[in-house]
Amino acid sequence: MKKLIRITTVPLSLEKLLENQGQYFKAFYDITFISSNPEQLKQTAEKQGVSYFPLGMTRKITPLQDLRCLIQLYHFLRKEKPLIVHTHTPKAGIVGMLAARLAGVPIRLHTIAGLPLMETKGLKRWLLILVERITYFCATKVYPNAEGLLKFVLQNRLAPRKKLKVIGKGSSNGIDTSYFSKDEVEETKVSLLRESLKIKSSDFIFCFVGRLVGDKGVNELVHAFCEVQNEIPEAKLLLVGPYETDLDPLEKITQKRINTNPNIITTGFQADIRPYLVLSDTFVFPSYREGFPNVVLQAIAMEVPCIVSDINGCNEIIREGETGAIVPPKQTQPLVDKMVLFYHEKKGVQKFIDQAKSEVATNYDRPQFWKSLLEEYKYQEQYVSRY
Numbered sequence: 001m002k003k004l005i006r007i008t009t010v011p012l013s014l015e016k017l018l019e020n021q022g023q024y025f026k027a028f029y030d031i032t033f034i035s036s037n038p039e040q041l042k043q044t045a046e047k048q049g050v051s052y053f054p055l056g057m058t059r060k061i062t063p064l065q066d067l068r069c070l071i072q073l074y075h076f077l078r079k080e081k082p083l084i085v086h087t088h089t090p091k092a093g094i095v096g097m098l099a100a101r102l103a104g105v106p107i108r109l110h111t112i113a114g115l116p117l118m119e120t121k122g123l124k125r126w127l128l129i130l131v132e133r134i135t136y137f138c139a140t141k142v143y144p145n146a147e148g149l150l151k152f153v154l155q156n157r158l159a160p161r162k163k164l165k166v167i168g169k170g171s172s173n174g175i176d177t178s179y180f181s182k183d184e185v186e187e188t189k190v191s192l193l194r195e196s197l198k199i200k201s202s203d204f205i206f207c208f209v210g211r212l213v214g215d216k217g218v219n220e221l222v223h224a225f226c227e228v229q230n231e232i233p234e235a236k237l238l239l240v241g242p243y244e245t246d247l248d249p250l251e252k253i254t255q256k257r258i259n260t261n262p263n264i265i266t267t268g269f270q271a272d273i274r275p276y277l278v279l280s281d282t283f284v285f286p287s288y289r290e291g292f293p294n295v296v297l298q299a300i301a302m303e304v305p306c307i308v309s310d311i312n313g314c315n316e317i318i319r320e321g322e323t324g325a326i327v328p329p330k331q332t333q334p335l336v337d338k339m340v341l342f343y344h345e346k347k348g349v350q351k352f353i354d355q356a357k358s359e360v361a362t363n364y365d366r367p368q369f370w371k372s373l374l375e376e377y378k379y380q381e382q383y384v385s386r387y
Contacts, residue, residue: 003082004029004377007096009057009089011040015047017088017113017294018173022048024370028377032080034073035092057091059247061127069095077103084377087135088113088172094131097138106384107377110139112149113172113291119215132158139163141380146170146292148312167372170292170316174369177361180301185274193275197265199236204343207238207280207304209273209295210287212266213248217286217309217329222254222264224286224335229263232343240276242269277302282342282349288329290314297364300324300356305349307338323356324349 004025008014014022014033022031022045031050035041038054045052053076055069077085077099084107087096093110100108117128136142136159143165144150150164168174178184199205206225210216218239225237239258243250250258258264270276273295277283283299283306290313297317299306308314309329318324325342327334342349 001030002028002084002381003032003080004084004086005032005034005077005080005082007034007055007085007087007092009036009059009091011035011037011044013089014041015044019176020048020366021173021370021373022050025374026050028374029084032082034076034096055095057095059091061124066091066095070099073099074103077105083107083381084109086111087139090116090128090131090135093135093139097135101138106140107380108138108140109380110135110142111172112142112144112153114289115149115152115291116289118152118289129156129158136163141165141376143167143376144291145172146290146313146316148316149291152312165376167376168369169363170313171294171297171364171369172292173294174364174366175294175297175301175360176366177301180274180298182278182303185278190275190278194279197238197267197279199265199279200234203234203236204232204282205236205238205280206282206284206339207240207276207299208284209240209276209299210285211241211248212239212243212250214250215248215288217288219251219254220330220332220335221284221286222250222257224332224339225264226257226261227332227336228339228343231340235263235339235343237264238276238280239264239266240270240273241267273298274302277304280304281346282307282339284335284339285309285314286327286329286335287311287314292316297360300353300360303353303357305342305353306356307335307342317360318356322352323359324352 033045033050033052034055036057041052041054057069085100085105086109087093088111097108097110117125142159142163147166150166153159212218228235277299283304285296286309292313306324308318310326311329320326325338327338
């Protein structure tokens, strides 16, 4: 069977970002997952029934460690001789695509699912641009997972147009609409969660799911919520996700507000976010940059009206006044205004979710995305065989 290798910087991306792709594609390819954190990688690979190879990549700029990973991966690829190497995330992209090109892998694919350089300045931005250009140069095909990302790549001359393609309507994995359904969450589980979080039935819950970091707009969200509380005493803010204090810590004033405000609830990382979405009245996602945010699709599928920032990915899922609300990134007052509006217009915003849910089911259903990706793999095989 032809060999397909999928590489991400951390195993959590294989587990969540590319959830269950291994199980689907192993019917067509001999698959190996490559990532860091050997124990977590082993669990993820065994769960999906595929092989694995640990590689000590980091998410930080670590040149010597990256060089060691490059050499190790090169030798592994020379030994395995895969037909396809497909990378995701920036560090896995540069290490994986460069090693695959040096090893002579015929089909080298990279998916762009968000670019840190969008929010970086100075020398670090220049370095990140160089890394992306090398990655795309080494790849035979590059897949931005949103139309906005494709435009950004072209505007910054990171890759030629002929090398770029958005699969389907966007996303890296689509969404399992049968799993992300209110009907799939037991009422008793939701009731117990509500009790444990001390949420009353009369409370109005604003929810955020994601890493609690600056470039997700969490500073602005917490500030906005504190203002919203003045008008809506029964409001609560539910923050579902882990802190990343080493990469992009929150402002000190934000952390203080989270720690001292009893109406701001943090939960840490949650493997199953569905009960939290069931509890929620409005989903707020004021991120500065995204590829194609799966969590917005998930919130819509769980029938939670959404307020998102006007960035690529988010503004491809949500249309202002039709399927939700869009606010400028990095601004607090527009966020306050929309949060208050969604509270006062509970019935009015329901029409948003009805339309949005229909579009998500039509455009981003996971089996359809997997079929489109498989067709792309087969097309690349035919293209290579002709030359």
